[in-house]
Amino acid sequence: MKKHILCIAALLLGCLTFTGCSDSSVEEENTLTILNYGKYFDPDALQIFEEETGITIKYEEYESPEEMYTKYKAGSIDYDLLCTxxxxxHKLIEEGEVLEMNYDNIPEYKNIDPDIIDSSASFDAEHKYTLPYFYGTVGILYDTNVVPESEVQTWDVLWDEKYTGNIVMPNSVRDCLLVPLKRLNYSINETNEKHLRKALDLLFEQKPLVYAYFVDETADEMIAGNAALAVVYSGEAAYAQDEGENLGYTVPEEGSNLWIDSWFIPKTCKNQEKAELFLNFLCREDIAAMNFDYVYYATPHTAVYNSLDEESKNNTTIFPTQETIDNCEVYVSLDREETALYNKLWKELKSY
Amino acid sequence: MFKLKKQFLAGPYIVWIIGFILLPIVLILFYGLSDYHGNFTFDNLLSIFDPIHMKSLLFSLRLALICTVICLILAYPLAMILNSMHLKHQSFVVFVFVLPMWMNFMLRILAWKLLLSNNGVINNILASLGLPAIQLLNTPSAVVFGMVYDYLPFMILPIYNAMSRIGHDIIDAARDLGANQVQVFFKITMPLTISGVLSGIIMVFVPALTSFVISNLLGGGKVLLIGNVIEQEFMQTMDWNLGSGLSIVLMIFVIASMAFMNTHNKDGEGTAVW
Structure with a gap:
């Protein structure tokens, strides 16, 4: 009798998997499957694209690059376009997962700021694979009622005992380590264990002063006034300034991280021309402007930037000055051993 | 024929067991006992002896133990009071205790986060009384507090259940034979509720030991429990092998504590509480 039940169970499971397969094989040719960060594309713009081209878009979102990597690597969905x-x-290019882009099919690419394309060289050395979408920095978001502007010009302020229990640090290994690394004048891509240990010692020293290690909560915690100083992405800072009062943002003079989120076409893409059609679409001035209003991060689209009013252009939270950009580094991916070292240091800090 | 029909009805449940219990366990065993290249190894299991992992395991055991003891101290007298109440009131009070469990536990913990934060309700009340603010959130105490808050009903209900099953005639007989209140408690109430206490301990200790969400939310990333290490291995580091290895070790701890409790719980009463 038991065997019967097992057979039935196996059959049922089989049915489940079969339906799973047929779903994707019946899939229409005229679709694009896109994977992007959450809240990172104006839904109205997607609709415009569908109306103009008749191509159906399957749009999916994720929270962190690591999550994206897992989703992509799981291979259950063939994505046509990715933004991360x-x-x-860099990691995906090194693993050979990225297709070369045919920029001839993307005439609107000319709108993209050449400086940002140059800065992309650290992960796309020959400019063959990527199309910059938004960029920004990592810096200090601070409560202007508590912390004077003069103090936040350097990372040292995050070790000031005056602010015990008022400091929020990033809850991810690289963003957290970049602070002491920059304070010690090392690269944010440091792989020398001795240098990393020195940086870690600084974080040990800092831990009693830290209120919490946060990522997504940081902006809301700052708006609620739960902390006076926080290390955040500029996009989060702009959001916090919009919602809360008396919040300032600076990138300390020792330098920081310049991040660039870009589009690329993964190996799983079934119709590269359609993907490029979409990329061209998002580089169009009206669409790029829609997305800029929606996301409100620094756009590398020169035409959109030029059409902004002076106040927005001079908002250094969103648009870092050239001086700041020159002072910042872009992350490069670490190999397996280096990643393991970073993670080990991270666990040491968390259990300290 | 009747038998076949009965087993057929169990079909959906068997699919459930295979798909969501057996298969994941097989996968965890597979990942936990192999390295990145898929070769067999015990390294992932042995990595529990790594000082960092050991530290967070011991820390988790400590917090889980503290949480269980606090729950027991709170729950036992409460169950006694509850039991001595009028039957009509009893069901109402039990209802009150179970009521918060109808709400998602994440939401309740998030609410505590708002209450305990630096600029939160409690600190504002302190400030209005002219008292200095205290950092309540993001400390091990906050984590223990959250666990106690969440798991307390799991301690109260089995103890209360075991207690309400003690017949009044037994207690009356004891009193009749000259036992005083204290003797009744130690000779009758306690031995007869021990099974409820044991299942309460299991139901609090095991989730407290393996918890990672509460420590994430109320610990502010400063409290690293073994559950957080495992979560991090899966979500951030992408080292599924190490994560699975540590999960197996944790499972061994869970099974060991359950086995220990089961051998001390001879009559088996109270385990199937509710």
Whole structure:
């Protein structure tokens, strides 16, 4: 009797898997499957694309590059287009997962700021694979009522005992380590264990002062006034400034991280021309402007930038100055051993 | 024929077991006992002896133990009070205790986060009384507090269940034979509720030991429990082998504590509480 049940169970499971397969094989030819960060594309713009071209878009979102990597690598969905951050693209390029882009099919590419394309060289050395979408920095978001502007010009302020229990650090290994690394004048892509240990010692020293290690909550915690200083992405900072009062943002003079989120076409793409059609679409001035209004991060689209009013152009939270950009580094991906070292240091910090 | 029909009805449940219990366990065993290249190894299991992992395991055990003891201290007298109430009131009070469990536990923990934060309700009340603010959130105490808050009903209900099953005639007989209140408690109430206490301990200790969400939310990333290490291996580091290896070790701890409790719980009462 038991065997019967097992057979039935196996059959049922089989049915489940079969339906799973047929779903994707019946899939229409005229679709594009896109994977992007959450809240990173104006839904109205997607609709415009569908109306103009008749191509159906299957749009999916993720939270962190690591999550994206897992989703992509799981291979259950063939994505046609992906948008993610610099170091993750670097990793995927090195793994041979990225197709060369045919920029001839993307005439609107001319709108993209050449400086940002140059900065992309750290992960896309020959400019063959990527199309920059938004960029920004990592810096200090601070409560202007508590912390004077003069103090946040350097990372040292995050070790000031005056602010015990008022400091929020990033809850991810690289963003957290970049602070002491920059304070010690090392590269944010440091792989020398001795240098990393020195940086870690600084984080040990800092831990009693830290209120919490946050990522997504940081902006909301700052708006609620739960902390006075936080290390955040510029996009988060702009959001916090929009919602809360008395919040300032600076990139300390020792330098920081410049992040560039870019589009690329993965190996699983079934119709590269349609993907390029979409990329061209998002580089169009009206669409790029829609997305800029929606996302409100620094856009590398020169025409959109030029059409902004002076106030927005001079908002250094969103658009870092050239001086700041020159002072910042872009992450490069680490190899397996280096990643393991970073993670080990991270666990040491968390259990300290 | 009747038998076949009955087993057929169990079909959906068997599919469920295979798909969502057996298969994941097989996968965890597979990942936990192999390295990145798929070769067999015990390294992932042995990595529990790595000082960092050991530290967070011991820390988790400590917090889980503290949480269980607090729950027991709170729950036992409460169950006694509950039991001595009028039957009509009893069901109402039990209802009150179970009520918060109808709400998603994440939401309840998030609410505590708002109450405990630096600029939160409690600190604002302190400030209005002219008292200095204290950092309540993002400390091990906050994590223990959250666990106690969440798991307390799991301790109260089995103890209360075991207690309500003690017949009044037994207690009356004891009193009749000259036992005083204290003797009744130690000779009758306690031995007869021990099974409820044991299942309460299991139901609090095991989730407290393996918890990672509460420590994430109320620990602010500063409290690293073994559950957080495993979560990090899966979500951030992408080292599924190490994560699975540590999960197996944790499972061994869970099974060991359950086995220990089961051998001490001879009559088996109270385990099937509710």
């Amino acid at each position: 951050s610099d170091y993750m693209i």
